[in-house]
Amino acid sequence: MAKTRLAVLFGGKSGEHEISCISATSVIKAVDKEKYDIITIGITKKGEWLLYEGPIENIENDTWEAKAKADLAADPEHFGITILGCGGKGLKDICDFVFPVLHGPNGEDGTVQGVLKLLDIPFAASGVLGCALTMDKIAAKDVFKSAGIKQVPYVALNSTEIGPEIEKKINDTLVYPLFIKPANMGSSVGISKVHDPSGLEAALKEAAKYDIRIVVEQGVNARELETAVMGNLEPVAGAVGEVLTEADFYDYEAKYHSSASRTVVPADLPKELSDEIRAEAIKAYLACNCSGFARVDFLVDKDSQEIYLNEINSIPGFTKISMFPMLFMATGLTYTEIVERIIELGYERYNAENQK
Ligand SMILES: Nc1ncnc2c1ncn2[C@@H]1O[C@H](COP(=O)(O)OP(=O)(O)O)[C@@H](O)[C@H]1O
Ligand SMILES: [Mg+2]
Incomplete structure (x- = not known):
């Protein structure tokens, strides 16, 4: 039986780039090589997709980029992802299944999943809705x-609402300490713990650096x-x-x-x-x-x-x-x-x- 060509996507444009490289290395080492041919595709911190064919140790220590072979480019004309410099082959031509080992925004938020769905390639983990939600x-x-x-009491807001009115609502509804979080981040980036109302505005502004959607939670x-x-x-x-x-x-x-x-x-x-x-x-x-x-x-x-x-x-x-x-x-x-x-x-x- 022909082997399944399993593409592992790693890296990514998120704060969890390095952890993704380590996770991907574990996955690559673990899969049954009798059953799968592994194709490794790295995403740089700038968001470029690169086909990588070097040793997996370089994925683990995140030095793979220098040895990556070919760019993959989103190609709006053919509605696909094409490998530049490889005779116009598309992602679907080189793999049967994709395992996105990507964390955070542009990885586990439904964006990559949407691309794979459009390309009609089966993939691991949740689809667009599950990831986005x-x-x-x-x-x-x-x-x-x-x-x-059951979840902790919370107040959700947009960054444009930051001001005395929303602060009053938060102070009237929730009991300190509070956790102020950007809605879409991960790795605790942009999250503050605030012990009294004097720290609230600064914490909301900090979260707003990362997302226009902010959630304020009662701490437990x-x-x-x-x-x-x-x-x-x-x-x-x-x-x-x-x-x-x-x-x-x-x-x-x-x-x-x-x-x-x-x-x-x-x-x-x-x-x-x-x-x-x-x-x-x-x-x-x-x-x-x-x-x-x-x-x-x-x-x-x-x-x-x-x-x-x-x-x-x-x-x-x-x-x-x-x-x-x-x-x-x-x-x-x-x-x-x-x-x-x-x-x-x-x-x-x-x-x-x-x-x-
Ligand atoms: N409501 C809360 N009460 C107590 N601790 C919290 C609360 N919310 C978050 N934390 C603390 O902050 C950490 C990060 O928050 P979390 O919502 O898990 O963000 P992330 O998506 O970045 O992991 C948690 O692991 C926990 O230590
Ligand atoms: Mg968490």
Whole structure:
């Protein structure tokens, strides 16, 4: 049987470029080479798509760009992505399936997924709607609300509304500390924790640097618990894990540069609580029309044990020591089996959408 040509998309124009390169390397190393021919396509921090055919070590340490071979250009005339300098071949001519191992804006927000859908190429993880909904914290909250999923009280606004009126609404509705977030970012970029009204305006302006849509949330003194979900219309949840950080909150520094954060899998939790988290995660996953896989993050109030859904990450970190794979490895699957299942689910969704 001919091998499946599996294109792995990595890098990207987001703050999570480097983590994507490491995740992609893990995926590439894990897939069954008897079954798949791997095609590696890197996206630079400027957003250029480059076909890369060098050693994978250069992807892991993000030095691949200097050795990349050919540009891929969006070609409006033929409505496709063409490899420049390769005789006019399109992306669809060189691969059968795409695994976008991309995080953040222009990666897990529905944009790349829209391109792949237009090109009629099956791909891993959620489609346009699932990615777009879970990327935008305000849209996601609206969906969680209509699905009856518990979340912290919040106020959503546009950056043009920043001023005394919205500050009054926030101060009247929410109890400090507050978390001020750009709606579309990731990696905690642009997020501030504010302890009293004097810091509110500056925090709103900081968030507005990254997005015109801003969300203000009531802070919880919380444990950060996460679960992993895989599947399409009948998804299953993995174990529940915990992120422990000594920082004031899990900010960019704590996520990527500090040794003061660690993960515990499985989390030390009563079974009822972990079952509730897993059930809520599946409900939220389906409500947002996710498919393939996702990581679902919760805040659990340390005093009341109340569970609040925080966010869904439609393409979470995927290195061998990342939370997503670890949560399924804790249920007995191997990393390679997880990757294989995600590819299968991508094909299943593509076939269902195309009635094949
Ligand atoms: N409402 C909240 N209460 C307590 N901590 C919060 C709240 N919202 C966010 N945090 C803290 O900020 C971190 C980043 O927020 P999050 O919404 O997950 O943003 P990102 O999408 O950038 O990961 C969380 O991991 C948590 O530590
Ligand atoms: Mg988060």
